[in-house]
Amino acid sequence: MTKTGRILLIILAAAGACRPAQAQEFRVKPDHTVVFGGQHLLPDYLPEFTVLFSAADPQLRMRPAGIPDVQYNVATWLSDRPELNRTDRRADQSGDGFDDEILEGSVESRTADLFNAGRIIVVRPVSHRAEGTDKVTFGYPENDLFSIAAELTADTATGRPLLTYRLTAKTGGWYSVGFTGFAGRDPKRTDEIWQPLIWQEKRFPDKSYLTLAFRCPVPSAFVTYRNATYGILAHPAEFPFDPLPTAANSRFGVAVRDRQGLASPMLFAPVPGGIGSETAPGGKLVFSALLCGERGDTTDALQNVAERLFGFTGNRNNALGSLNETIENMISYVLGPYSRFLDKEKGCTYATDVPGAVKNVSSLNPLEIAVLNDNRTMLLERALPVYEYVLSREKLLFCADSTQNIQYPSRRMNGPCCPVSELTALSSILKGSAPYLLSFAKKEYGSTRIRNLDVVEEGCTWKNAIHLYRATGEPGYLKKAVAGADRYIRRRIDTPAADFRDPEAGGFFFWTGFAPKWIDLLEMYELTGDKAYLRAAHRGAKLYTQYVWYSPAVPDRDILVNPDGKAPHYQYLKSKGHAQMDAPAERVPAWRLSEIGLTPESSGTSTGHRGIFMANYAAWMLRLAHYTGDGFLARTADHAVIGRYRNFPGYHINTARTTVYEKADYPLRGHMELGANSFHYNHIMPHISLLYDFLVTQALFRSGGKVDFPGEFIEGYAYLQSKFYGHLPGTIYGREARLWMPTGLATPADRQLNYISAVDDDALYIVFMNQSAETVETDVALDYALSGHSDGGHYRTQVIGGSGASGQLADGRFTVRVAGNGIAAVRIETPTPVRPQLAALFTAETRWQTPYAATQDDAVRCMRVGFGRAANNVFVYFTQDDTQLRKVWFTVDGRTTEDTDYPFEHTAPIDGERTEITVKALTRQGRIIEWETLELKK
Template sequence: MLNSITSLLILILVIPVDGSVFYGDPHSGVERDVILIENQAYAVSRSKNGAKGGVWSVQRKDDAAIGAEISSAFTVFHSSEDPNYGFGTRATGGSPVANWRKGEMNVWKSAQTIELSPTGFEVDGNAIRITYAENELFSFSASLSLPDGAGVPLISWDIVSKTKGYFAVAYTGLQERDPEKLDFLYQPLIWSWKRFPEQAVLTPESYATTPAVFTTQDKLTEGLAIPSSEIPFRFATASNSRFGLMLRTEGGMAKPMVMAPILGGQESYLETDGSHTFSIQYYLAGGTWTEGTDYLYQHVIEYPLERQNAMVSLNETFHNMIDFAMDDFYSGWVQEYKGYDYKFDVPYTVKNVSAIHPLSVAFTTGNQEIYDRRGLPMLEYLMSREKYLYAINALPEKQTQNPSHFLKGPAMELWEMASIYRLLGEKNTALPKEIERLFGKSRQLNLETEVSGASWKDYLARYLVDHGQEYLDSAILLADEYLDLTFYQYPSDFSTNAGLRDAQATFVNDYSSTWQELLELYELTQDRKYLDASYEGAKQLSLWTRSTPFAPDKSITVNEGGKVEGIFPGRRFKADSYEWQEFDMTTQIQEQVVPAWHTSLVGLLPEQPGTYVYGPIMLFHQAGAMLRLAYLKQDETLKKIAYNGILGRYNNFPGYYFTSLYTNVYQQTNYPLHPYLGIKYNAVFYNHLWPHVALIQDFLVSDAYYRSGGGIDFPALFSPGYAFLSNKVYGHAPGKIYDNENVSLWLPKNPFKTSEKSVNHLLGRDGENTYIVLMNTSPNPISETFHLRQDVFKWDSDREYSVEVLARNELIGEHTLKNGNLPVKLAAGGIAVFKIKGLCQTQYFPGNFNSQEISASRKQQYFRKEYSSSAIGTLTAMSFKSMEHITDFYVYSTSTEDHVASVQLDYKMGDEAWQQVTDKSYPFEFSLRMEKSDSPLTFKWKAIDAKGNSHQSEFVEIY
């Protein structure tokens, strides 16, 4: 240490641990309150309370009100024997946490602890070097530093062992707070809002989706985060996790804490003279917790926009998935049961999520085959089945996930039925009748989750169908009560976000709020309290999305050795257990060098806490809604999360769960084009196919909405699905492209010939003109000629079409289109809109017809009757229309194979001859199509019971 000021005029600070701050000669006795270190954003000085050794005052320089005191306190954990670190014991709320000997979740009880306080420190450049007394087991030092620029304070430490054993270090220098007084808290994975851990649990890196822990109280967010430099680019598991996050002290108070290494973890064992170093970030933010979260993402984590289109455009992925979903063999479609094979989880069952997904896509792509072969059968399935999951065989005593074998439907939430009713042009009376019949009735549609039937969402469904103001008033009243329960008073327990206090949160969205539904309510009412509540729910969910590790700016080798091991050991073949039958799950695939960001998991969500050990999933239904909120709230972070969650991730259906950052096997166009047992890398849930197609469509439309500042806006319906499979769907009504009204969304396959894969698109048509919306996902500008395929756009050869280039409500350029060639210039990350005048696109499907005239007629379109004969049961018949000249009829009974040997339907269409059709296996159902616009179907149901006796209905007529 220097003893005097040299001729070089060096400024010296000599600071004894329990003395005062001296400037210049330490023996002069001149005490001054000075800033020890500072950068553009922070200043650190010695606490004015001189009795506290090693306590620092940290101040944000842009706001005098943002400051706090922190100390240099650490706790060292030591065990001479293996502490048996593990992971899997579940804490209250359902999340696995770290555990030690005999399943102990409290690390403070798992080893010897040594509390450290500093003995001295000195200023070295922009760092405060802190020393500690020697211990017989180790030497320890630490520092508090400020990086150049506007970076947040960095707390670093170094431990050197004097004996071999297991060591861990926890930074414990923040002030304790009363958890009852906190406005918000966060410890991943599940502790947020006011859900304070009931035990002193530790979250390892593997479950630290956003690697931070913080509290918010009285407009001050204080937290600790892990620098990206401490998080290597690999898939973190419990065993290789480099750090752990804690919020609850052993005494039950709230204090953000970080442990590194984790006691008993990969880096915990040290030989004699072994060492371990680690650094963490400390930050302060003013305002609400949402502002604190923004500060965390933007200034602490420095969350990046990593992604763009990779191997193909998102539109190509969209159509690759459609082609796969339409393949009867590869897609897992079981035609006999009108559903998708659910064999990965529950063999001998089929499952559908929603019929509105294929119905919407059929309309927006103009593809009647999708309607005929998927949308309509899935609609019939969901109108008749009791639950989403249908057991093919009669139920054994025990079957996982509680499927139903019965036709006691519909297996849809009321809002889903209301949306399908509107999508189909409000022409069908079966859906409103079923909504009315089921309103207020509690049902179990998925697993054992209760659907009340009288929530604010159910009242809203009634309003959307018949527009009765009383239903909207009730929906608003109940929604406000929901806000009182879950928004104005943040949840402190782990009941579902629906406010059902006896229902345990399960899926990722259960731990947030029903923010997507609240966004729908805002769009309907324009009441900003629903927008604000929706926004906070999205921000809370953003903490669940994977924020690290960042992809390095380089290429990596994937599929090393020409093979990839699967996530799971085998496949399941029993319906009553989750038992695996093990076999070789190795995929042979060529080794390849790709940009690291291709395989990054930043931006992805867990399915639920219990399954996150298998990694995040790519079924990111929330991305479209996040983009809309990003525009409405001008939130850059939500935009980045949405883009990172969707862009450049897959060329086709990618399956479920992802672990390795060193494979791209799931990104291949042909990945799902194998028999079920030939798809080996991850889980395959075929029932997710159409929801995944629908979420891509929603993302494309919402991205255009975001990039255009709301100027491109297509009306949407909401599909609540189940679990977290909720998003907007389109196709029921025309929208606008800037000041051009009455434009229908159009998403045909392969509309362009171009080598440019960075551009996603939407098309529109208004009966006279064609619209093209191009969106550049690349950070580079694009200048290229797009060739419009003549078989798609139907342009006339040699004709010149006038092309207007549109921006926000103004004409910014003009071109001509000849022989399909369109010159395109796109800014980096930009949007371009082209209106091709006079290029008319005729819409053939769905057809245009007078839905009001059909709805106004009093002809019966729905029949339901409970018969005393168990062989007939409850008989239901309904009709659906998608085109003026086509009517589809569906007739089914609740009778099972226990009561019926076979069923015969005698029917005639209009004035045609009588016909017969027989069904000799359960479920007993008939689908018929009539290509006449106004003729009825007349039928009689005949059931033959097990004894050979005949049971008949009366003649029924429906239109």
């Protein structure tokens, strides 16, 4: 019997992640609609279910959605109402993350519309009954396929309204039960919507796509109306942590577009044709979902759900080792043979995706590593050749094989291929010793170029104006930057995106294209101090969190991995003949295996990449947390980086949970021996920059701005943005010092301490950051060969900032105490000034009057390349290729070198104030061509 208007007080349990301050109440109206009270901001809900039934297997398969200009695969089914069309495969849809079965699979008789996936039976309650004070059960009419019942109660773990259905099949077949009780709203009248992974703000799906569980950062879709956000969310117990979520084991899906094309959060479980969907006569299906309502927008709802329902409240720790150890291991790796840097080609092999190609990201990465690590080998063997590469190649991906078209490589020597920001950063870092860099930057500012894939980049943008202003101080550039950024905020922040046509997105593949340009807006804030840019950057970063994993909940237990003594074998690499790797069977805490805090690579590869380790966003989120106090962004940054690996971990988590990526020797093997995840060798040096950026920014964040070092912008491409440090001094609690972090300088006995280090004329500074929640007191070993201290001496140490204490330095050791999750800056007196060997790199030198020259026909270009006392060279290259030339000769100051291998280029040391370069070539037709003499001089 229905008890009209009965008030049910649901006393929320004290246990669990969510502990509301007051009980929630609801009432059930005579029409069985549930009306919620309290602070949960839920609209009325009718416990209606939409059941999809198919007598035959609907054959769930992922296929390209066919959304214009967006690479995204969606769930599809066989249907008698098909509407899916074939999408032509692009040349860049090859390599790691692209599944041939998806991209080449048949679309005949297929639908991507959830409501075409089977026969639709909508069931609405015909009765309800209160059972005690904390439960209401709902009755439904019988039909020939199944019987169904539902109950509404308070979840004992979270306190949220919990709706559970129980279906018993009368007829065998494939079932899916949809929670479809929220009334639909005109999407144009909503504040915003969210359906992972690509529909956010006002981008409303063009059909009723279903997002499977494995692609849900939190397991719900959301609608925001009048600053209240609501959704229906899979109960955390319905979303297991192990095994790793995949399409095959997804037990539910979420959607936001209902049958009428209105906005309504929905959840379907099981997925039509998915695991658990096939049900025999008498078989039962049961699923529980939480009704979720939050004040604020969809990003606020995501944060609240992550924190209160999925336990995203603490930080990770250095169980594997410190970040300093990891950085040092990676530097050793990048200088060794396994990093596959090809000296002749001046780049990292890109054979994982494009056989025969090499690719670099930025010359700033190896230059920063060389400077911070005070590493001459890194400077000469990585920074110098990559510098020459980015100034000479037409695109970042270079392949001499003219038949190769995967990812659109170039074989032309028509640089620079680096962005304007890199040219201006290099100019500033090198103290103007290479004025051609600014000339190149201004030329690129006035043109367009394709640097990566097939993305056309405009030169004259407000983002490039930022960097030209920093490098030149010319007020016109600042005016353009401000005007452009203000227009962008009005168009892209103040006005929610409603489609996938943003001309400044740079394409819709990487998440940096879907979200606003929040990192550039943060750069604008740091340039101008205008809080409007900070607010806009903060909004953009919050939207970016909608691509970060915050579920499933990480259990507080150990998990067995590599049970057969083998690491998971990544299918893409298996298909290319890579060996399956040995890995010890071991039980480890679940949090160490977690993808929480990471993102999938992109919209187009999110079906196969669970989480990528290339989390450059972490330092930028931490920087925003410093300016805004946003602890959620700080925790996200921490989870993205901390406690994950001891060396370069490859690219991503995939297939199954494993510890193989954690090992210090993981990357130290041949390419075909790496079978657990893909290796993009051009990512290694940017990954080191990522970690440096995180450490320096963590010191800024934890010190409240009292440890602060200036940085230049490393743009790279896609996600590979970081700050460049080391070229200018910064401050450590009021003392000016220059970053200096040579390998082995300091070794804390407790691995929970990360640090940055710096020097001035009479002291060494080590800023320790404790990654654990407990106070750490430990010995620190100091390498006297680096620090200049003497055995037998006793040296004073002093904590000059943060919370902690330190003991006297003697016999190469001192003690330090750092509070849990705290910071302690230690000043150590030095007997003599520490002089980093690469410090002269940033000393202004006599400028060259002519540091760059080219022949009149632009067939030959040359430039002086100077890195302080470490390098003083001339770099010469031909813009013509081996279809025109067979052999070339370079003569520099009377010394001749012959070259028969394309690309035709030459580097030679110079030592005078004037250098002459002459070149000649043998053409394919057998003719000798000589060009005019080029001259570089001071």
